Amino acid sequence: MHILLVEDERRLGTAVRRVLKEEGHVVDLVEDGGDALLQASGADYDVILLDVMLPSMDGYEIARRLRGDGDTTPILMLTARDAVEDRVRGLDAGADDYLVKPFALAELLARVRALGRRASMAADDGSVLMVGDLELNLKTRQATRCGATIDLTSREFALLEVLMQHPGQVLTRSQLLDRVWSYDFLTDSNVVDTYIHYLRVKIDKDYEPKLIRTIRGAGYALRAS
DSSP states (O other), X not given: OEEEEEOSOHHHHHHHHHHHHHTTOEEEEEOOHHHHHHHHHHSOOSEEEEEXXXXXSOHXXXXXXXXXXXXXXXXXXXXXXXXXHHHHHHHHHTOSEEEESSOOHXXXXXXXXXXXXXXXXXXXXXXXXXXXXXXXXXXXXXXXXXXXXXXXXXXXXXHHHXXXXXXXXXXXXXXXXXXXXXXXXXXXXXXHHHHHHHHHHHHTTTSSSOOEEEETTTEEEEOOO
């Protein structure tokens, strides 16, 4: 997942970022409240971990503004305040969950996974395909990886859609020709290989792990691991 971590305590922020990255997440760390609001508003995140006491703007105000702008990204608030009224205030501001410091990193990871699952279930109406950190929205026809938008032609989009509808499955060139181009090419046509190359440049070149796999003598597969 692509996670925004907002924490001004540098040692804690560094430790949390490290364990999240070890879990395979992409993490952006911000220490200032105003910068955090700009960062959250300008990128697509799967989860936001939001400290309450921050320079410039507190976590309550950040959550309120994001929700006021229609941002539905799950928010987990991190705070040393454990009074019931503080928790209520955080939830009323728009937070989805609340974790009191000091906390066990294992619990933090579990709550992040739970928020990620909840968000996936909410989006699981068949309109959003996800493989690893690659996301394809069939309604908006937008592709993103690690939150960055990827511009695709209509044919590239169609090919990626077929691959993402069958994650891990090996699809032959003939199957891809039939499903994407819907008409017969010569059997020695390299149009599939050409468009696979185009996709690799756009979704794999600048990212790890590489998702598009060539299965020698068989075809192609899209795999996150």
